[in-house]
Amino acid sequence: MQQRKSVLNILLWAVQILLAALFIMSGVMKLGYPIDKLAALYPWTGQVPAVYVRLLGIIDLAGGLGLLLPSLLRIKPILTIWAAIGIIVLMVLATLFHISRGEASVTGFNMAVTLLAGLVVWGRTRKYPVAPRAQCRQA
Structure with a gap:
């Protein structure tokens, strides 16, 4: 049972890292790339107001950091779960x-990301939650 739990923990970390990298990269692109360059990659970015694209960049960056940093640093790791829920909402929208x-x-990509974020929510709430730093010292 312990080995299964360990494999699940490794899988959850891998998914968190993958999604975090995806959203951090997406956020940096939406915040830093000129709109015309983004539009060549993603046509919709040239067809909506630039402020909308930049706002989505901030949301993507926050989601990516939220998936990783709270659990990694063990500071309010519940925020990782909330970041994953936010990503699910973002992908549905x-x-x-x-x-x-x-x-x-x-939309297949959006659905795949939704499922991966759902895996993080399920795994970090039910199967392998990350304990906050304060609880780690007491254990």
């Missing part, structure tokens, strides 16, 4: 956005 634009074919 992104899916609806793309469907409304007739881009349903690109």
Whole structure:
């Protein structure tokens, strides 16, 4: 049972790192790249107000950092769960956005990210929660 728990913990960390890297990279791109360069990669970014793209960059960056730092530093690790829930909400809204634009074919990625974030929520709440630093010292 301990080995299974250890494998799950490693899987959860891998998913958290993968999603964090994805969202941090996406946030940095949306915040730092010129809109015309972003639009060449993601056409919708050139068809919405730039402030919307930049705001999404901040949200992506916060989500990516939230998936990793609270658990890694063991400071309020429940924030990792909330970051994963926020990413689920963001991906559901992104899916609806793309469907409304007739881009349903690109929503598979959003759905995959939703499932991975759901795995983090489930794993960190039910199976392998990260204890806050204060609790680690007492144990």
